[in-house]
Amino acid sequence: MDSIYRDHILEHARHPRNFGVLADATKQARLANPTCGDVCTIYLKIANDAIVNATFDGHGCALSTAAASLLTEHLTSMSSVAPIIGGVTMPCLNEAEFLTLLGIEPTSGRLDCALLPLRALNAALK
Amino acid sequence: METLGSRTLDSIKSDFPIFRNRPYLAYLDAAATSQIPSMVLESMVDFEVNFRANVHRGLYPEAELATQAYESARTQVAKFIEAEPSTVSFTSGSTSSLQMLAELLANRLSPGDNILVSSMEHHSALLPFRRIAAERGAMLTTIPHDADYRLDLPTFKLMLNSRVKIVVITAASNVLGTVNPITEIVAEAHKHGAIVIVDAAQYVAHLPLSVKEWGADAVVFSAHKMYGPFGVGVLYLQSSLGQSLTPTALGGGMMTEVTSSITTFAEAPWKFESGTPNIAGVIGLAAAIHYLTALGWPNIVQREEELARLALVGLLSLNDIKIIGPLTMHDRLGVISFTVPGLHPHDLATLLGEQNVAIRAGHHCAMPLTSSIVASGVARASLGLYTTEEDIARLIQGIKAARAKLS
Numbered sequence: 356m357d358s359i360y361r362d363h364i365l366e367h368a369r370h371p372r373n374f375g376v377l378a379d380a381t382k383q384a385r386l387a388n389p390t391c392g393d394v395c396t397i398y399l400k401i402a403n404d405a406i407v408n409a410t411f412d413g414h415g416c417a418l419s420t421a422a423a424s425l426l427t428e429h430l431t432s433m434s435s436v437a438p439i440i441g442g443v444t445m446p447c448l449n450e451a452e453f454l455t456l457l458g459i460e461p462t463s464g465r466l467d468c469a470l471l472p473l474r475a476l477n478a479a480l481k
Numbered sequence: 482m483e484t485l486g487s488r489t490l491d492s493i494k495s496d497f498p499i500f501r502n503r504p505y506l507a508y509l510d511a512a513a514t515s516q517i518p519s520m521v522l523e524s525m526v527d528f529e530v531n532f533r534a535n536v537h538r539g540l541y542p543e544a545e546l547a548t549q550a551y552e553s554a555r556t557q558v559a560k561f562i563e564a565e566p567s568t569v570s571f572t573s574g575s576t577s578s579l580q581m582l583a584e585l586l587a588n589r590l591s592p593g594d595n596i597l598v599s600s601m602e603h604h605s606a607l608l609p610f611r612r613i614a615a616e617r618g619a620m621l622t623t624i625p626h627d628a629d630y631r632l633d634l635p636t637f638k639l640m641l642n643s644r645v646k647i648v649v650i651t652a653a654s655n656v657l658g659t660v661n662p663i664t665e666i667v668a669e670a671h672k673h674g675a676i677v678i679v680d681a682a683q684y685v686a687h688l689p690l691s692v693k694e695w696g697a698d699a700v701v702f703s704a705h706k707m708y709g710p711f712g713v714g715v716l717y718l719q720s721s722l723g724q725s726l727t728p729t730a731l732g733g734g735m736m737t738e739v740t741s742s743i744t745t746f747a748e749a750p751w752k753f754e755s756g757t758p759n760i761a762g763v764i765g766l767a768a769a770i771h772y773l774t775a776l777g778w779p780n781i782v783q784r785e786e787e788l789a790r791l792a793l794v795g796l797l798s799l800n801d802i803k804i805i806g807p808l809t810m811h812d813r814l815g816v817i818s819f820t821v822p823g824l825h826p827h828d829l830a831t832l833l834g835e836q837n838v839a840i841r842a843g844h845h846c847a848m849p850l851t852s853s854i855v856a857s858g859v860a861r862a863s864l865g866l867y868t869t870e871e872d873i874a875r876l877i878q879g880i881k882a883a884r885a886k887l888s
């Protein structure tokens with residue numbers, strides 16, 4: 356079994372990118388995972404149908420923190436224009452793609468931790 | 482050399498096939514389920530391959546043997562808890578025993594009555610009683626625990642009055658490890674005419690259980706937490722209470738006569754066992770009891786207390802770790818919950834799992850309790866007969882390593 360605590364996950368957990376409230380956010384959503392107390396809020400600034408900035412805050416395990424960090428990093432580095440769904444540019448990530456982005460394969464017991472930020476993002480984009 | 486009574490730990494471990502197949506496993510999750518010894522498995526296979534038949538209804542030798550084994554298991558369970566066989570019904574587990582109890586007792590509640598439950602109840606004990614309280618317009622009130630994670634007995638006594646019809650109390654908490662003073666709780670509750678239901682799921686494998694001494698009206702437990710198989714539980718109902726209750730689960734095997742319009746129920750305990758029971762499982766439960774009894778209670782209690790103390794001391798030696806439960810071994814089991822600042826319990830459990838140290842993290846089906854302590858839940862290590870000092874050393878070492886990795 357490969358560890359989910361790969362170096363890049365540990366590094367993002369220790370030093371999360373884009374952590375904090377986004378003052379000029381145009382959309383945001385907060386999701387909680389009651390079984391482990393994790394809370395994640397995703398803040399998005401959307402202009403001209405594209406995500407131009409993304410941050411997160413909340414508290415959680417190393418996995419959900421690293422996942423949120425990697426997700427917001429991905430969103431803020433997106434250059435090409437992605438398909439527009441529901442009025443905004445979709446980050447085009449389904450769950451499988453997001454796990455590929457994270458570069459790990461969480462066991463079923465930890466999947467909800469890893470996916471919490473993605474679900475918060477989808478809630479924000481709704 | 483580590484011993485339990487006259488047995489070495491090595492020889493006890495070799496009773497449990499999982500440790501032959503996974504010798505590297507430090508299994509510290511007995512509170513969720515214990516491992517199972519070969520002799521229990523063999524007793525069930527013996528039934529399946531040599532005299533498999535349904536109970537109670539056959540007139541051929543195999544059915545006779547199956548019925549004998551099943552009823553003999555009932556006698557052995559009864560003896561194990563110092564009860565009469567007629568007070569012991571088999572269910573599919575503690576959860577189904579508690580659910581059945583709530584259904585059996587619901588019609589004793591009137592609007593304005595009260596059910597007392599302790600703050601440490603498992604969801605299986607809390608939720609069915611919360612539901613019948615709501616359905617009958619009754620209240621459900623929580624008996625608090627004190628700062629030492631022990632039941633607040635003075636407050637409990639103040640909460641008792643004639644409107645309290647049912648008290649639900651766990652004999653030992655699956656989170657805190659606290660062992661509650663059941664005899665005293667029952668005596669107090671009985672002064673006010675309340676029925677006392679004891680959840681012994683965590684208790685039964687670790688301390689001798691006497692329903693006679695407790696004086697409880699109902700006691701439940703599961704085989705799989707006491708070295709027995711999954712899918713079997715016990716519902717003890719004090720004799721006159723059991724006789725007075727009308728079964729709610731209806732089906733085959735639990736009535737003496739059914740005409741086109743009337744049903745005559747069998748006596749207790751059979752009237753609480755509708756349908757074909759888990760016969761192999763019940764036989765396995767009796768074998769598990771045999772296994773425990775052969776090791777001897779004083780040996781088990783002493784060994785588990787020493788190990789739990791070792792675990793407590795080891796955990797407390799780690800910087801600012803917090804034990805969620807009593808700090809002394811007085812009235813306490815080796816079910817040890819803790820939090821490590823800066824380390825989420827799920828990260829800790831996953832990292833330990835990668836080292837083959839099996840603990841559990843989260844809310845342990847006792848969310849009103851755990852979420853009042855910490856939103857992320859707690860990590861829990863729980864000990865069994867096969868736990869070694871090395872397992873505990875690996876736990877402590879693993880926590881240190883996890884901490885180093887994530888900070």
Ligand SMILES: Cc1ncc(COP(=O)(O)O)c(C=O)c1O
Binds near residue numbers: 513605606653655846
């Ligand atoms: C205190 C307590 N009560 C009840 C239960 C439910 O037992 P089962 O899942 O075997 O029905 C458990 C098991 O986790 C428990 O620890």
